[in-house]
Amino acid sequence: MQFTSEQLLDDGICEREFMLGEIPGILWTPASVSAPVPLILLGHPPLGLRTMYPRLAGRARHAAAAGFAAATIELPGSGDRPRWAAVEQARADLRRAVEAGEPVGDELIDALVLPLVEKSVPEWQAALDALLSLPEIGGPVGYSGGVISIGIRLAGVEPRIAAAGLFAGSLVPAVMFEEARRVTIPLHVLLQWDDEGNDRQAALDLFDAFGSKEKALHAHMGGHTGVPQFAGEDAAGFFARHLR
Template sequence: MQFTSEQRLDDGVREREFTLGDIPGTLWTPASAAPVPLILMAHNNGLPKADPRLMARARRTAAYGYAVATIDAPGCGERPRSAADEQARADLRRAMQAGEPVDEIFESLIGPLVEKAVPDWRTALDALLELPEIGGPVGYSGGWAALGIRLAVVEPRIVAASFFAGGYVPRAQREEARQISIPLLFLLQWDDEGNPRQRALDLFDAFGSKEKTLHANLGGHTGTPWFELEDGCRFLDRHLK
């Protein structure tokens, strides 16, 4: 892992860009000198790590006393896309705008993306846990529910997870959800135009965790109230601190 830039934010959080082979990432750490738990934070099916909403959540979560890390998935952010990836994304946008069925297009895009992204996240996790400022345990938080589900199934170091939305999740991850047993917090925007409500509710029902909590708020996809971030940090506090 090589750090390529560093800045200190107004709240004392240190923000560092890094590379791990061809994987670019960002790490936020609080002002505290003691080793802190780690949160892996991903956003919406591999949108770039520089997405403003992800960065705002990451900075606030770090200010609560966590190390927060994110990376660009293959074909996302700074990483090159294949012609097949570009075509699948274009087909998905066209179908959604036209109100046409998108399930099969979505499967062809997100399923392979999850398969390619999980090894990179596990590689990053190995490297992050070697840093002296990170002591574990590890949680997952983010809008890319499909990635979070797969990581929660294959990665025993993740002990709690917070998922956003979840209406469009590939069939493979919907089946894997039944294997999850860690504590979960599931956020749902009731009027989310991009995530069918009933599918999200069905996914919540499928999770195998004995401790799982659903928070639903009125509003569209980007309307999640900021107090949910505070509630999410309290959820993490219960299981990671």
């Protein structure tokens, strides 16, 4: 992991951009800490880190206020990373289906999501190796948000992740319901009750499928981008309980 830039934000948070091989990423560490801190991995939709930066930096500030570091990496095929023809094709097919008012079939959902899960999860794990080798970062580690199937896979296969906050806001391949049953870490799941791009019953079924003994579903009114600010405070409480 090579740090490529460093700046102090106005609230004393240190923001460093890095390259993990060919993968760009950002690490935020809280101001003036004396001992290694817990870490929250910030998931995000595949829109590119530059596009997502304001929201990611806002979430990182909340993490830092709780005494946690936060980090994220670019998803394959997004931002400054090379285009990925197969996934771009699936996205174009999805747009076409949605605009034509056609149902989004299982094959299309699989083509859209599964390659992203396959490729990105090992990258997040490599990032975790690098981040946990830094003296200022200790653990435990939480994962938060982004493409929920990536969160499901990571929560199931990566034992260093102690708790996950997931957003039931994207299409989920049927196979991920099986993987959800094998997830046992504490979960905090957000659902937007009127999410235009998401099937409410499927989201409730997914919540039901998770094997975790401690899981909470927080459903709020409104569409995909309408998550209320206080939902962030409840999620902060969840991570504070599990990462401290």
